[in-house]
Amino acid sequence: MPEEPTQAHRFDLARKARSTSLLEDYVELIADLAAATGEARATDIAKRLGVTHPTAIKAIGRLKAAGLATSRPYRGVFLTDAGLELAKKTKARHRLVVDVLIAIGVPTESAEADGEGIEHHVSEATLRAFARFMRNRA
Amino acid sequence: MPEEPTQAHRFDLARKARSTSLLEDYVELIADLAAATGEARATDIAKRLGVTHPTAIKAIGRLKAAGLATSRPYRGVFLTDAGLELAKKTKARHRLVVDVLIAIGVPTESAEADGEGIEHHVSEATLRAFARFMRNRA
DNA sequence: ACCCTAATGTAGCCCATGCTACATTCGATG
């Protein structure tokens, strides 16, 4: 499958990105909580995301199925190596996306809010261009 | 409900944007097909989106339920005034988003591909900043 | 030690968004 620049192909990429965006947000958040408070509890994850705890627990189940996290009954959630890797990438991308938006002139809160969704649709190539843009500006 | 800049609120906005992105893509595409070929047929919509026709037909049903389109058995799909309005807004936003990406230095095909997902997360405030950015550049 | 509260887990529901398989209808062409 070489890259086929058809509209259908682009929509397909957008659909894939949409389906992974939740997992990305979860691992990023879990890494943040682990770094800040030492552990990531389901309730805190749910609170931060603004969802109920069963929703968070179900999503954590999907994380585990995807090999991104582990957890045992009544204990916190822990990222696997793959999960940590993804969290690191996702966090760096998040930062760069928000920084670019702000550099362009987007109000801070809009940049933070929109960036939360935009980040998941930023490909490697686009990310490289963003980095270049930030480097080459006055 | 004034805007509350909590992380939960931002995630909520991102979830809402994700849930409307499909409808936006459909109305935009239907408007394109109507303009280009005079009518928007379910099969052509499905082909362009890269989904099967039952998927497209079901989505068209949701468009109708949302008051964005009309259709009668074995005839094409037509946008309502609300649908046309949304299509216009969406198309303009799509263009501006891709243009900004390209202006920043993102390769054309990446801008087109990523823009297909990014556009749905660009708020009014961010869009205004994008317009300003394009206006004020060398 | 006990008990109460908060955290966790489970069950069961809903809707969106995808699919395959099959049924129906339209319309172009012989």
Add this chain to the structure above:
DNA sequence: CATCGAATGTAGCATGGGCTACATTAGGGT
């Protein structure tokens, strides 16, 4: 004008991602 292929529609299934309601467990304070 009969037929056949393409378009349309329907049925039924799966998964993701949200919810409420209820059950269970862990652990800190008395």
